[in-house]
Amino acid sequence: LFLQSAHIRDEEVKQAVSAGQHRVESMALIHQKLYQRDNLAAVEMQDYFRNLANSLFDTFGMKDRARLKLDMEPLELDVDKAVPLGLIVNELITNSLKYAFPDGREGTIRVALKQEPGEGLVLEVEDDGVGAGDAAQGTAFGSQLVTLLSQQLGGHLVSGNQSPAGYNTRLVIGPKAG
Template identity: 40%
Template sequence: MAAQVKAYCYDGLMQYKLAEKYFLLMMAYYRNSDVPYLPAYGMYDIANFYVQQKKYSKAAYYLKDLHEGNFNLSRERDINLMRFKIDSAAGKTWSAIKYFQQYKRLNDSIFNATKSGQIEELQIKYATEQKERDLAFVTKDRQLQYEKANHATNARNITLIGIGMLLIVVGLLYNSYRINQKKTIEIDRKNKELSQLVSEKDSLLEEKEWLIKEVHHRVKNNLQIVMSLLQRQSSFINNKEALAAIRNSEHRMHSIALIHQKLYQSDSLMLVNMNDYINDMVGYLQECFDLGNRIRFEKLVADINFEVNVAVPMGLILNEAITNSIKYAFNGHRDGYIRIALEQTGENDYLLAIADNGRGLAVDIDLEKMNSMGFNLMRGLSKQLGGKLSVSNDHGLVIIIAVRTR
């Protein structure tokens, strides 16, 4: 136990050689221990240490003797994650994917178990409150019945005792009093019911907003995982065309992930601010292509918010147009610029323009017969938006998309 504690301390102090020494001492002690579970926990700790140090072969040595079922769900999840990292580093793609899927399944099981407990607790709390309200209502109803009986008895006694006009006046006053009291009770009851409905509505709206944010967050995280897998896969690919296709796919998925990130980070769960979105996209592409000051960007974007069904295809079109300009327009020149403009031209009409000062398209190219992946994607997305794609040469390439939203 002392060796294990020292190993943790040296690991925390980033003195990794000493940490490794005490982890090995710990394993030597645990293997000779009479406690049956200590070797498994020791192998878990030292394997985790080697994975953090990226010494995957050493980590694999200790993980190979670990069997699932000896740990709780959390540690089994972590063991599958370590095996995923080890097989990924070793180039065992299918094995890595299998362990990553097991990791995700266990992680989702832990998350679902936690949420189920919270939901059950809320249901019990709601049922208890409902019983308390029902009991209060029954008590109040009995009190009202008792009061009504008292009023009826008094009225009968007054009727028997009273004479003449006094009896009529008292009867009228009593009747008026009962009517007003019933109205007051009914108004109070309806006000309480209305307050309860408003409170429940607000609670449901807050829960709905939280669930929508959680969905956007999960979609963004899943896209990031796919992008990470593509990046890892690209490190094992030597074919330039295949590598370029993977990189293009990464950029496209990032343009979609960025939209979901904007949605769960903003107060509005349905609208994406295009000015902020385009700024972030341009910054990402500048960093990916390491542009520095070689290409300048001019952004003339109005303060426009689009729903997700418009923002996603718009983002993919922007990604394709800007990426194509960066890759093919300038041939290494350092004085290039790309202009991005988005404006509202009518109540539901918008105009998106991407232009550069590069070499443009060749004169003899027939746009109707152009069959590149990027151009077909932009053309299909423009139709999806109910818009029209226009491509021309004007001191460089100019792409204009007129969009009409519903």
């Protein structure tokens, strides 16, 4: 995909190919983590999310402007949950990097993944950027992908602007997901 994208002139097509690259890299990172461990069935999510975010920050040239706050303890999940969660986090961080910090603005993206008593597994991705206007909703495909992956996990997804600024997405997977 990288080699092919170098020859694309249409900016919209180039962005779509780039988004596909990020999704493939997200899954490749999981496989890399699995092969580096003795347990081939589980992924340590804190390290995975850190590496995924750093790769995206680098790709978007945001290492000097955006900070990552991982609000989570080490947590191992099976591959069936880790892959869709990784793709969801990839889409949400990508949207934050593209839309939350315009005109050189700096900010923080917070990623949290916790086992909450009575709720189940809770994923939150939020930024302290400008909030979401129409353009900041991301691509229709990216939004649909997040929704479909959330449904695949049996989760309940809620997204929206937060006060005083920024955007928050919360996914609950577990007993109170519905």
